[in-house]
Amino acid sequence: MIAFLCGLVIQVDLGSCVIDVNGVGYLVAASTRTLAALPNPPEKARIMVETVVREDAILLYGFMESAEREWFRLLTSVQGVGAKVALGILSTLSPGELVAALMTSDKASLTRAPGVGGRLAERILTELRDKAGKMPGGGGGITIPAMATPAGSIEADALMALAGLGFRRAEAAPVVRKVMDAHGAAATLDLVIRDSLKDLAR
DSSP, X not given: OOOEEEEEEEEEETTEEEEEETTEEEEEEEOHHHHHHSOOTTSEEEEEEEEEEOSSOEEEEEESSHHHHHHHHHHTTSTTOOHHHHHHHHHHSOHHHHHHHHXXXXXXXXXXXXXXXXXXXXXXXXXXXXXXXXXXXXXXXXOOXXXXXXXXXXXXXXXXXXXXXXXXHHHHHXXXXXXXXXXXXXXXXXXXXXXXXXXXXX
């Protein structure tokens, strides 16, 4: 299997690129995020690759970041999510935004991706929500409790949970404070974390 390609970027199209490695041109499908990160032709680039072997073809899918490749593998494990749909999701949502969407059951964000309807979005949420926190962009995995706690404790616990998801305190603190102020006495830990994730993922 091919793990990565290192060569000259010859061409970048909508949904794919061509990498010249020692005179051989490899057609690599990729998300818009990866394609945008490639240098201009004919500069040199190194791109990670997921190789998919079918009866009629050997297909290459490229990624500039290992996190995106891991998410591609996880997304394509869901029934109904093929490589094209997975790349569409990764073109629409970054790994961090995917974590936020899954942990907050944000079906609307998933359906923004081409090829993802309401039913498929529900399946993705059902199958991947528990795995989201352990994936790249999701820290070490956080289970969000729904219990009510004192306001000071809610803010501190929310910041701790967001830190576990990879967000810096300086980045998360003003967002958590804004969410706390918006909900006032109705704020719960579950609500504060979910709304903060939505804000931070933008």
